[in-house]
Amino acid sequence: HRLASPHSAKSEVLQLLDLVGIQQPEICFNQYPHQLSGGQKQRILIAIALSCRPKLLIADEPTTALDAPLRGQILRLLQDVQQRFDMGLLIISHDKKVISHLCDRTLAIQKGKCIEPIFFPEKPIFRQSPLASRSEKPLLEVQNLSVAYTQGKKIFHAVDSISFSLYPGDTLGLVGESGAGKSTLAKALVELVPRSSGRVYFEGKEICLAKERRLRRDLQLVFQDPLSSLNPCMSIKNILKEPFRIHKVPYTLDVIHRLLEIVSLPSDLLTRFPHTLSGGQRQRVAIARALALSPRVLLFDEPISSLDSPLQWQMIELLQHLQKKLDLAYLFITHDLSLARHFSTHLAVMQKGKLIEFGPAETVSRQPKHAYTEWLLKGEESTCLGNWKKTFSSV
Numbered sequence: 001h002r003l004a005s006p007h008s009a010k011s012e013v014l015q016l017l018d019l020v021g022i023q024q025p026e027i028c029f030n031q032y033p034h035q036l037s038g039g040q041k042q043r044i045l046i047a048i049a050l051s052c053r054p055k056l057l058i059a060d061e062p063t064t065a066l067d068a069p070l071r072g073q074i075l076r077l078l079q080d081v082q083q084r085f086d087m088g089l090l091i092i093s094h095d096k097k098v099i100s101h102l103c104d105r106t107l108a109i110q111k112g113k114c115i116e117p118i119f120f121p122e123k124p125i126f127r128q129s130p131l132a133s134r135s136e137k138p139l140l141e142v143q144n145l146s147v148a149y150t151q152g153k154k155i156f157h158a159v160d161s162i163s164f165s166l167y168p169g170d171t172l173g174l175v176g177e178s179g180a181g182k183s184t185l186a187k188a189l190v191e192l193v194p195r196s197s198g199r200v201y202f203e204g205k206e207i208c209l210a211k212e213r214r215l216r217r218d219l220q221l222v223f224q225d226p227l228s229s230l231n232p233c234m235s236i237k238n239i240l241k242e243p244f245r246i247h248k249v250p251y252t253l254d255v256i257h258r259l260l261e262i263v264s265l266p267s268d269l270l271t272r273f274p275h276t277l278s279g280g281q282r283q284r285v286a287i288a289r290a291l292a293l294s295p296r297v298l299l300f301d302e303p304i305s306s307l308d309s310p311l312q313w314q315m316i317e318l319l320q321h322l323q324k325k326l327d328l329a330y331l332f333i334t335h336d337l338s339l340a341r342h343f344s345t346h347l348a349v350m351q352k353g354k355l356i357e358f359g360p361a362e363t364v365s366r367q368p369k370h371a372y373t374e375w376l377l378k379g380e381e382s383t384c385l386g387n388w389k390k391t392f393s394s395v
Contacts, residue, residue: 001052009146016047019081021073023325027151038179038224039335050081056088057081059174063098075102091339117250137204139329140164140189140219145198146291147181147188158184160353161198166297171323173344173361175337175376181353182333183224185297188361189331202297217247220290224302225301226282229272235284243292259288263318299331304339311323315342337376341365349373 004012010029017025021041033041042062048381049057058117059078063071077100093099093133097378099106108115147159159181166172174182187193189200193211207215223229230239244251257267263284274282290298300319304312325331334340341347342360347364349357349372356370358376368374 020153037179058090060092112205129346143199146196146197163353171344174333176350182352217293218296220295221299226286263288
């Protein structure tokens with residue numbers, strides 16, 4: 001659009017990447033989207049939108065998938081850029097904090113019509129207590145797990161010697177900034193990315209999912225974006241049938257209907273395709289698919305970050321109900337520390353690929369041992385437009 005030469009275009013791209021807070025822009029410049037974290041991809045989308053210096057910037061849920069510190073940085077960035085380029089800013093969000101702190105005027109929409117500004121009230125989340133008869137033997141045990149990538153002559157440790165245990169009925173909340181290595185850890189546990197080192201034990205037995213296909217039934221991963229993880233060419237019925245076909249497990253149509261019933265979806269959705277469903281319905285279908293083979297452990301990678309507040313509460317209540325009913329263990333990855341510390345029995349904090357804090361949720365949230373955890377806690381409590389960069393540099 002601006003007819004820049006390749007050299008000047010690259011120079012401006014690097015400036016934009018630095019402007020939106022991308023660390024090491026020169027390395028990011030040559031990477032592909034699948035190599036970046038969710039927060040990094042969101043920043044790059046903002047950089048693309050700013051590249052033509054628009055008079056009006058429309059930001060559709062620009063901070064939904066970001067952790068609290070990054071959310072503050074992005075909102076601060078949008079505010080600074082708006083003033084610098086004297087442009088209009090239209091923010092679409094379900095987060096009342098974003099709206100109330102950033103916007104001059106507010107419009108609320110319900111069923112396609114503008115109504116009086118109204119926000120959903122906060123609902124308390126009641127933390128699941130560990131089972132009284134907790135087994136001495138962990139269900140999932142991870143020892144010194146590492147995932148490393150080479151970037152030229154350098155080695156980058158996305159996950160660096162992480163160890164933890166997960167017991168039946170427990171929920172381990174895994175929190176940290178975007179790019180901390182949370183999603184990479186979850187993918188390494190189910191061998192979607194290769195482990196550089198370390199061991200993973202399930203019920204005391206070291207597992208290798210590539211050789212023991214049956215064990216894949218016991219470990220299931222629910223991805224952050226259901227629209228990209230559900231096959232767009234398959235109906236909901238075929239999506240739910242797929243796990244049974246792959247593992248050659250007998251099933252009936254009643255079983256498929258039962259899966260939808262478990263996640264509170266009507267059976268008439270079976271003939272529809274993913275793109276015709278709402279975000280909450282797609283996420284429920286993804287959970288139903290993960291439950292098809294009766295797993296023992298569910299790994300959730302930001303399962304509610306793209307949902308609005310009412311759907312988030314519905315999803316949390318559903319997960320709590322399923323855990324109690326089916327005696328499941330959860331690894332719950334989220335950037336929302338306030339959610340993690342109330343929903344989880346145990347809390348783990350990651351920073352730059354390392355596990356820096358681990359313990360009961362109550363203990364970690366009240367008596368954090370690491371300055372980074374304190375910073376995250378303060379970030380959740382302070383306003384979303386705080387000066388996060390200054391705070392982080394002091395830590």
